[in-house]
Amino acid sequence: MRDLRAVGTKFYHVLYPKEKKALLKEWDLWGPLILCTFIAMMVQGTQEVDKQDGGPEFAQVFVIVWLGAAVVTMNTKLLGGTISFFQSVCVLGYCLLPSCLSLILCRLILIAHQNRILFLLRFIVTCIGFAWATFAAMVFLGDSQPSSRKSLAVYPIFLFYFIISWLIISHSNV
């Protein structure tokens, strides 16, 4: 279907951020929703007896992702960016894909019995995902900023993906 194909194309363009039009011209929020739900499902915390079924952490991820994307977007617009609200949220959401992939890899690494080396491996994987996500987001959003303000615009994006990557690396129970 048309919409599914659009989502797939955007995933592809996030992984190889050469061409900008696909994400910016026809934005949609399905990809961010899927990625956000996936990340939230995977990073659930410990199952304590008296608490509900991992509820708080699940909802926290949703709040962090959507509120975080909204705040970063507002910052970009206030700095004089020429991008629309939904486009920016779309880009930030789709660029969660590298973090998502690093989460899957970490989850696979967690199957083995943990030791220092494996933690280092997870750390490196998460860092790569984080850097890739930030780089991809900057490729898409960079042009909309005047060049003197670019680093001011990068910082919130950096912070946003840093927090997501922190959630990923700190998830260590199977």
Next chain:
Amino acid sequence: MANNSSIMYGEDLDQVPLLDNEEPLDFGEEDLPKGRLKHPVVTTFHLLFRTAALVVYEFCGIFSSSFIGPFIFIVVLLSLDFWTVKNITGRLMVGLRWWNYIDDEGQSHWVFEAKKGGLQGRVTKMEVRIFWVALVAFPVLWSIILLIAVVFSRFQWAIIVVIALTLTGSNLYGYVRCKLGKSDSISQSFKNMAAGLVQRQMVSNVTSMFTRAPPTATPSSTV
């Protein structure tokens, strides 16, 4: 900061009032019974996902104590409902559609369209009524549920309700914009609607005065 978005309304604009029960039946429709639906499947789906989401939200507490499963299920239902109402049922049931596109200069355009010419042959009053009732009722219901969730401090569940409100509310907003068209602001259109309602009420009162059957003379027998 330059305003870089624009809002467009379709050229074939039809200023159909919100409660349109005055259209005469057209050729081919005279023999259609009043309650008949032209697109029964579409109507079912229009109602199905919204109702299912609400029902699951209310009753999932009875069946399981988990939060995540119902959360995902409800969000999936709400997404399906949003997509269906936006892309399919609005177009087929009332001939309206709305979307956003970015042009080559990076400007965002919101387009609201109402179908003019083919409207008479393709929609039935019953469907129009069902469409609008469902479109308006669910955001209202979700707002009430949000109040309840906040009052009872069920904040996790309030997140679901906020998502539901966002999705159903945005469809409502988009279709109302389509309906109201380009010249009216929303408050002006509500005034027009209220005036129309008053007029219709007065007209029906006057006509009923002339067409009321004379009172019967037979007294009713009581035991």
